[in-house]
Amino acid sequence: MPALRGHHLICLHFFDGEGYGQAFIGNLKDILQKLEYSPVEICSGADDVCIKCPDLKDGVCQYDKNAEEDISAMDDKALELLGLSHGCKQDWDDIRNAVPEIFADWYMTYCKGCNWISVCGKNSLFQILPAGKP
Numbered sequence: 685m686p687a688l689r690g691h692h693l694i695c696l697h698f699f700d701g702e703g704y705g706q707a708f709i710g711n712l713k714d715i716l717q718k719l720e721y722s723p724v725e726i727c728s729g730a731d732d733v734c735i736k737c738p739d740l741k742d743g744v745c746q747y748d749k750n751a752e753e754d755i756s757a758m759d760d761k762a763l764e765l766l767g768l769s770h771g772c773k774q775d776w777d778d779i780r781n782a783v784p785e786i787f788a789d790w791y792m793t794y795c796k797g798c799n800w801i802s803v804c805g806k807n808s809l810f811q812i813l814p815a816g817k818p
């Protein structure tokens with residue numbers, strides 16, 4: 685069963701094949717494929733996506749100086765919006781169906797300042813959701 689941290693429960697719905705190199709992209713595709721027939725377990729800290737990320741060092745996100753704190757706050761916000769918590773298991777479809785409901789808040793809180801917005805902005809779902817205009 686794939687294990688994902690909070691913010692990946694939202695951001696992965698806008699994945700269209702771009703990421704940090706082939707290993708990262710391949711791993712992400714595998715995870716999304718597994719989620720078609722398996723629930724996701726919600727974890728805290730580095731998850732199944734992070735393990736192939738070049739910015740993960742000794743189990744800690746080192747994307748930038750305060751990355752671990754910033755990402756943990758992002759995870760908490762995602763779980764709050766989705767009404768989920770660490771350790772629970774949830775069907776990916778249920779999460780996918782919940783995203784449109786909470787996206788406007790997520791967009792204003794995180795997408796607007798995110799380095800990936802130009803990538804997510806190409807995604808058809810991202811484009812039709814309210815506030816989804818980069």
Ligand code: SF4
Binds near residue numbers: 795
């Ligand atoms: S723009 Fe950033 S925060 Fe928004 S969905 Fe994409 S990766 Fe997540």
